[in-house]
Amino acid sequence: MTAIAGRDPRGQGPGDDGSARPSAAGFPALLEDNLEDLYENAPCGSLSTLLDGTIAKINGTLLAWLGYSREELVGRRRFSDLLTGGGRIYHETHFAPMLAMQGEIGGVSLELRAKNGSRMPVLVTSVVKAGSEGQPPLIRTAIFDARMRRAYEQELLNARRAAEREDERLRQLISKLQRSLLPAVLQTPPGLDSAAYYRMASTDEVGGDFYDLFPLDDDRWGFFLGDVSGKGVEAAAVTALARYTLRAAAVYNPDPATALRSLNTVLWQEYREDARYCTVVFGILTPTPATGGFTAVIASGGHPEPLLLRADGSVHYQQTKGRIVGAFSTSQYTNTTVVANPGDTLLLYSDGLTEARPASSETADGRYGTAALARFAAQLAPTNAADAITAVTDLLGTFGAGLTDDTAVMAISAPARP
Amino acid sequence: MRVRNRNNVVLAGREDGPTVVLAHGFGCDQHMWRHVAAEIGQWAQVVLFDHVGSGKADPAAWDADRYASLDGYADDVLAICDDLDLRQPVFVGHSVSSSIGVLAANREPDRFSALVLVTPSPCYIDDGNYRGGFTRDDIDELLESLDSNYLGWSSNMAPLIMGNPERPELGEELTASFCRTDPAMAQVFARATFLSDNRADLAAVSVPTLILQCAQDAIAPPEVGAFVHAQIAGSRLVTLDATGHCPQLSAPEATAAEITSFIRAAYR
Numbered sequence: 088m089t090a091i092a093g094r095d096p097r098g099q100g101p102g103d104d105g106s107a108r109p110s111a112a113g114f115p116a117l118l119e120d121n122l123e124d125l126y127e128n129a130p131c132g133s134l135s136t137l138l139d140g141t142i143a144k145i146n147g148t149l150l151a152w153l154g155y156s157r158e159e160l161v162g163r164r165r166f167s168d169l170l171t172g173g174g175r176i177y178h179e180t181h182f183a184p185m186l187a188m189q190g191e192i193g194g195v196s197l198e199l200r201a202k203n204g205s206r207m208p209v210l211v212t213s214v215v216k217a218g219s220e221g222q223p224p225l226i227r228t229a230i231f232d233a234r235m236r237r238a239y240e241q242e243l244l245n246a247r248r249a250a251e252r253e254d255e256r257l258r259q260l261i262s263k264l265q266r267s268l269l270p271a272v273l274q275t276p277p278g279l280d281s282a283a284y285y286r287m288a289s290t291d292e293v294g295g296d297f298y299d300l301f302p303l304d305d306d307r308w309g310f311f312l313g314d315v316s317g318k319g320v321e322a323a324a325v326t327a328l329a330r331y332t333l334r335a336a337a338v339y340n341p342d343p344a345t346a347l348r349s350l351n352t353v354l355w356q357e358y359r360e361d362a363r364y365c366t367v368v369f370g371i372l373t374p375t376p377a378t379g380g381f382t383a384v385i386a387s388g389g390h391p392e393p394l395l396l397r398a399d400g401s402v403h404y405q406q407t408k409g410r411i412v413g414a415f416s417t418s419q420y421t422n423t424t425v426v427a428n429p430g431d432t433l434l435l436y437s438d439g440l441t442e443a444r445p446a447s448s449e450t451a452d453g454r455y456g457t458a459a460l461a462r463f464a465a466q467l468a469p470t471n472a473a474d475a476i477t478a479v480t481d482l483l484g485t486f487g488a489g490l491t492d493d494t495a496v497m498a499i500s501a502p503a504r505p
Numbered sequence: 506m507r508v509r510n511r512n513n514v515v516l517a518g519r520e521d522g523p524t525v526v527l528a529h530g531f532g533c534d535q536h537m538w539r540h541v542a543a544e545i546g547q548w549a550q551v552v553l554f555d556h557v558g559s560g561k562a563d564p565a566a567w568d569a570d571r572y573a574s575l576d577g578y579a580d581d582v583l584a585i586c587d588d589l590d591l592r593q594p595v596f597v598g599h600s601v602s603s604s605i606g607v608l609a610a611n612r613e614p615d616r617f618s619a620l621v622l623v624t625p626s627p628c629y630i631d632d633g634n635y636r637g638g639f640t641r642d643d644i645d646e647l648l649e650s651l652d653s654n655y656l657g658w659s660s661n662m663a664p665l666i667m668g669n670p671e672r673p674e675l676g677e678e679l680t681a682s683f684c685r686t687d688p689a690m691a692q693v694f695a696r697a698t699f700l701s702d703n704r705a706d707l708a709a710v711s712v713p714t715l716i717l718q719c720a721q722d723a724i725a726p727p728e729v730g731a732f733v734h735a736q737i738a739g740s741r742l743v744t745l746d747a748t749g750h751c752p753q754l755s756a757p758e759a760t761a762a763e764i765t766s767f768i769r770a771a772y773r
Contacts, residue, residue: 139721139748139755165748167723172639173646175723176699177654179750180532180600185684187754188536196653198646240653 132209132230137223140165140183149230154202166228171198171206182211186226190215196233196240208237258290268326270299276308276374276499279381282476283497286483286490288439294493295322295365296437297330306373309337310383312435312497313367313390313412325363328353329412333369343369343386344420347412351388351420354413364413366390368435370425372499380428380501386420388412391438394460396468396475398430398503402461405433430469430503436460439494440479443486455486472498508588512554512581513561516589518546523618523768524591526552528582530600531698533684534560537599540757545764552594554585556602558690560683569693575601575701579608586616593618595768599753600624600724601698603733604706611709619713619771621764624750625733626725627703635704638726644699651691707736714740715767717752717760724750741767 119125126133132149136142142160150157153169160169167175174197186192193212200206210231218224265287275281287294295315303309311333315325332353336346346369354364370385385393387407396402409420427433443455450456467478475498483490508514515535518525525545527538535553542551555562556578571577582605586594596617598606603625610617629637630644686694714737718730727744734742743763747756 141748165721165723171646172643173648173650176639176643176647177650179724180530181654181684183749184533184537184751184754187751188683197650237653244652 131232132228134166134228134230136166136226136228138215138226140167140226142166143225152201152207152232153199159202166226169199171200174198174200182213186213186215196237199230208233210236261290261293264293264320264323268293268297268323268330270301273300273497274302275300276302276372276381278374278376278379278502280472280500280502281498282472283495284476284480284483285496286439286480286494288491288493289318292318293320293323293326294318295326296439296493296495297326298435298495298497299330299334300497300499301334303337303341303371307341308372308374309334309341309370310372310435310497310499311367311369312437312495313365313369313388314437314439314493314495315365316363318493321361321363325354325358325365328357329365329367333367337369337371341371342422343371343384344409344422347386347388347409347420348418351412351415351418355416358413359416362414364411366411366438368393368407378428379504380426380431381499383425383427383433383499384422385425386422388418388420389414391436391441391457393425394434394436394464395425395427396432396434396464396470398428398469400465400468402464402468404457404461427499427501429501432468432470432472432475432498432500434464434475434479434496434498436479436496437492437494439490439492440483440496442492443483443494444489444491445486446489455489469503470500471502472500475500508581508584511557511563511566512585513563514585514589515553516550517542517553518549518551520550522549524552524594525549525764525768526554526582526586526591526594526596528554528596528598528602528605529556529559530598530602531694532686536560536683537751538753541753541761541764544758544761548765549595549768552585552589552591556694557581558694559686564687564690567687567690569689572690573693573697575605575608575697575703578602578605578697579612582606582609583613583616595619595621595771597621597623597764598625600626600750601701603627604701604703607703607706607710610712611706614711617712619715619768620710621715621717621767622733623717623752623760624719624722624725624730625716626729627707627733627736628701629699629724630702632702635732636726636728638724638729639699644695647699648692648695651688651695654688704732704736707733708738710737710740713767713771715763716740716742717763718742718744719747719749719752719755720744721748722750 127147129148133146135144142164145160167178170178182195191214195211197211198206198208210233213226213228216225216227269285273281273283281300283298295318298312300310315322332350333346336349366389368385368387368390370383372381372383374381388409389411392404392407395405405425407423410418441455441457441460444453445455479496529535529537534555545551557566558572596606603622604627606620610620629639631637716730716734734740745752745756745759749755752760
């Protein structure tokens with residue numbers, strides 16, 4: 088518009104250098120002075136409708152694409168009538184509501200249906216023009232031929248679908264591998280309760296945490312919860328080795344310190360070149376039906392200390408000592424005994440929990456920390472295995488993106504006296 | 506609390522009024538009701554929510570199997586009513602949420618005091634003499650549309666869509682999320698919506714029912730409204746002088762007025 092209404096302040100005529108070149112203002116006006124033609128034969132379809140979609144004005148380009156005459160459309164048909172069935176639903180359920188909310192919408196991919204039934208992929212942009220004196224509000228729509236672009240997008244779409252299929256296959260594989268490293272169903276010693284939860288930090292990689300609870304003989308059960316350094320397939324191999332070494336060692340000699348020493352030897356021999364090691368708490372549990380509780384002899388190899396949540400509401404960390412398993416050629420481990428009475432709960436966890444970075448943390452390094460965990464546990468106690476795991480699961484949920492590592496938790500409790 | 510977060514449940518209006526649950530249809534989210542909720546909220550307590558997979562419902566609650574059938578959504582509606590301990594609310598469902606409301610009401614016949622079905626369609630696909638308005642090919646096209654517009658709705662696009670300066674009340678956050686469903690979830694919801702056939706469920710409806718249809722609706726033609734009316738004994742059919750599938754946007758005052766007078770009559 089300005090090209091027509093504007094006036095060159097220097098006046099029309101020859102340029103400053105005296106040549107006969109048209110002025111800046113006159114130049115475009117001379118070449119494109121027929122606005123009607125510009126509208127009618129623009130390189131894009133143009134359409135104005137009432138708010139209910141009734142066609143008020145349509146340009147020649149769009150009529151030519153559709154094969155309709157102006158009389159067949161203006162005042163008689165709505166924009167959505169020009170779309171394919173699927174496009175009509177998309178228009179009603181997405182396009183129109185967004186246009187109503189935002190007043191404009193751009194670059195939506197739809198298909199026109201021409202009078203002869205042929206289809207034409209288009210990109211549609213609409214703007215609501217507010218009403219003015221005696222003029223109702225209108226929707227102005229520009230429609231671009233997207234046949235070539237659609238063909239290109241189809242290629243992209245096919246590539247994306249192929250990538251998604253591969254991705255899904257990978258996830259399935261990882262999830263299966265992960266499950267194979269954890270007990271399918273957690274067994275529970277007679278007269279006691281148990282529960283566990285595993286949270287993968289990423290669906291793209293196998294995590295390195297592991298746990299199990301399994302019967303050894305009529306009165307004794309083995310249990311462990313550990314964390315292998317690193318992630319991915321290499322870590323999974325170490326996890327499998329650690330898991331089966333511990334299970335076998337427990338059968339051979341049900342002494343936790345000895346089992347960890349065996350695991351240390353195996354990991355050191357197998358992986359010292361690759362610096363693969365793990366932290367783990369290993370225990371042998373004996374239910375004590377006479378008291379309604381259990382006794383657990385445990386040993387730890389550099390793993391976060393287990394928490395005991397007592398029936399009287401008190402909470403303390405069970406002190407353990409022992410070096411990371413697999414990091415040194417020889418390491419000594421020490422047994423310690425936990426006596427659990429009715430209403431007591433033993434909670435094992437991996438450092439994914441204490442090393443998480445919650446949105447608000449009181450520690451200097453932004454980690455959740457063992458002090459916060461103890462306070463959290465104090466609010467739970469007295470509790471039981473199932474409730475404790477549910478509470479920790481919810482707690483992990485509140486960490487959101489602050490949960491950067493895999494986390495395993497397992498609880499064993501003696502039922503409270505009625 | 507979990508249900509409330511899962512479905513992004515929002516309470517509005519008068520706490521001392523009768524309760525009206527407003528359920529959005531396929532495509533956008535609870536903000537579809539913003540005009541009607543403001544009107545009805547003057548005398549009622551309004552319960553708004555997002556179906557899982559839409560709006561600001563918890564994406565972690567998504568389950569492609571559960572939400573492949575309208576029963577999954579109906580379960581959620583009943584869970585919301587349970588969680589909020591709603592006594593005999595009125596259920597207002599738009600589009601596919603009409604069918605979801607019918608399923609929920611049939612499962613627990615004493616749950617709702619009344620149903621309002623806004624532009625309902627129990628079956629979108631033509632079948633013999635029944636005219637739903639679409640063919641199976643049309644629905645496949647829609648699924649295709651959802652996929653091809655994925656490029657347009659991708660996260661790259663979101664920052665470009667700033668709040669509309671002429672409508673500051675909408676805010677950037679809302680315009681960035683409205684109608685921008687994860688395409689994989691939209692696919693599942695679209696299939697559940699447009700491939701379900703709930704015609705046989707209508708006859709079992711035993712609560713007072715209002716059917717609101719638009720004079721011109723590109724998705725649910727008048728014959729479909731008449732069909733629903735004929736199937737639900739004692740139902741009332743009102744045709745709004747409105748265009749499109751979303752009278753809560755194109756004619757919010759009339760929509761709210763019809764809902765109000767129907768509920769007033771039901772509560773008298």
